[in-house]
Amino acid sequence: MGYKVVVVGATGNVGREMLNILAEREFPVDQIAVLASRRSLGSEVSFGDRTLKTQDLDTFDFTGWDIALFAIGSDATKKYAPISAKAGCIVIDNSSLYRYDPDVPLIVPEVNPDAIFGYSKKNIIANPNCSTAQLVVALKPLHDRAKVKRVVVSTYQSVSGAGKEGMDELWNQTKAIYNPTDDVPPKKFTKQIAFNVIPHIDVFLDDGSTKEEWKMVAETKKILDPSIKLTATCVRVPVFVGHGEAVNIETEEFLDEHEARDILRESPGIMVVDKREDGGYVTPVECAGDFATFISRIRQDSTIDNGLSFWCVSDNLRKGAALNAVQIAETLGNRVLKKG
Known part of the structure; x- marks a missing residue:
């Protein structure tokens, strides 16, 4: 016996990826519905070898459905997630709306x-920010062994994190550089993204950080350990898919780089590719389309007693969004609903 699953926002980048991953991982689906706004009503999306036609989110009845994967913005989620939750359909939300709600895991x-059992307070589970998801996967096994005290991370985030508009802007600006008669001024981003990097994601806060940087701090504390100190600089780069992160950690106990490498190799969701030679590391191009969080360039930081540095990349549309949401659904099924 499987589940009745709803994908909300099925025509967007993340919604389509959710459908792909549900099929790839053979999630036990008995029945599936794909929902979209009225302007996308009737659009077709793929689910395995099937083609599905989108239904109207406004009029859909969530009663009798088990799990709803939400891939729409916070404003729409604020309206529709409580409707689904009230109807008894558990929401797994990819927006930022519920991430910092103490009653939402x-x-x-x-x-x-184990935090999955907290879903019952509101019938809602939150998916973290894309940059946070891959970071905490990398930090968790090191934290378990040596207790991470402090993290300094610089992100190199692809334009797909800003949605289709971000990807289109990079594509169009890149073409325009080779065709000087074209002019594609920044719209989605604050400056030109083609052949450039922008140290600014989301809005600025009073302390000079951006909201994207604040999210990494708040979410790492909520998911992993509130005692961890973290500072982030989040940068948008001209890459279509895949986020990179340069990570420096300080631990309470000394952790040798060789032991750290062995620990990470044995940890779930991680692939270590770390050869000290040309090309002996993973870049966003190679991680696109993959499930894993890849870790490379693991090395001791000699400037502090207990320091390590490493490079981390992951497909932000997968682990940073759609894959993590499906993995939450799998965890929910295995630990709580137990139908599949």
């Missing part, structure tokens, strides 16, 4: 699966 299944 924020889950990365490789890190804090």
Whole structure:
């Protein structure tokens, strides 16, 4: 016996990826519905070898459905998620709306699966920010061994994190550079993204950080350990898919780089590719389309007693969004609903 699953926002980048991953991982689906706004009503999306026609989110009745994967913005989620939850359909939300709600668990299944039982307070589970998801997967096994005290992370985030508009802007600006008669001024981003990097994601806060940087701090504390100190600099780069992160950690106990490498190799959701030679590391191009969080360039930081540095990349549309949501659904099924 399987589940009745709803994908809300099925025509967007993340919604389509959710459908792909549900099929790839053979999630036990008995019945599936794909929902979209009225402007996308009737659009077709793929689910395995099937083609599905979208239904109207406004009029859909969530009664009798088990799980709803939400891939729409916070404004729409604020309206429709409570409707689904009230009807008894558990919401797994990819927006930022519920991430910081103390009554809503924020889950990365490789890190804090036991938090899943907190879903019952509101019938809602939150998916973390894309940059946070891959970071905590990498930090968790090191934290378990040596207790991470402090993290300094610089992100190199792809334009797909800003949705289709971000991807289109990079594509169009890149073409325009080779055709000087074209002019594609920034719209989605604050400056030109083609052949450039922008140290600004989301809005600025009073302390000079951006909201994207604040999210990484708040979410890491909620998912992993509130005692961890973290500072982030989040940068948008001209890459279509895949986020990179340069991570430096300080631990309470000394952790040798060789032991750290062995620990990470044995940890769920992680692939270590770390050869000290040309090309002996993973870049966003290679991680696109993959499930894993890849870790490379693991090395001791000699400037502090207990320091390590490493490079981390992951497909942000997968682990940073759709894959993590499906993994939450799998955890929910295995630990709570137990139908599949």
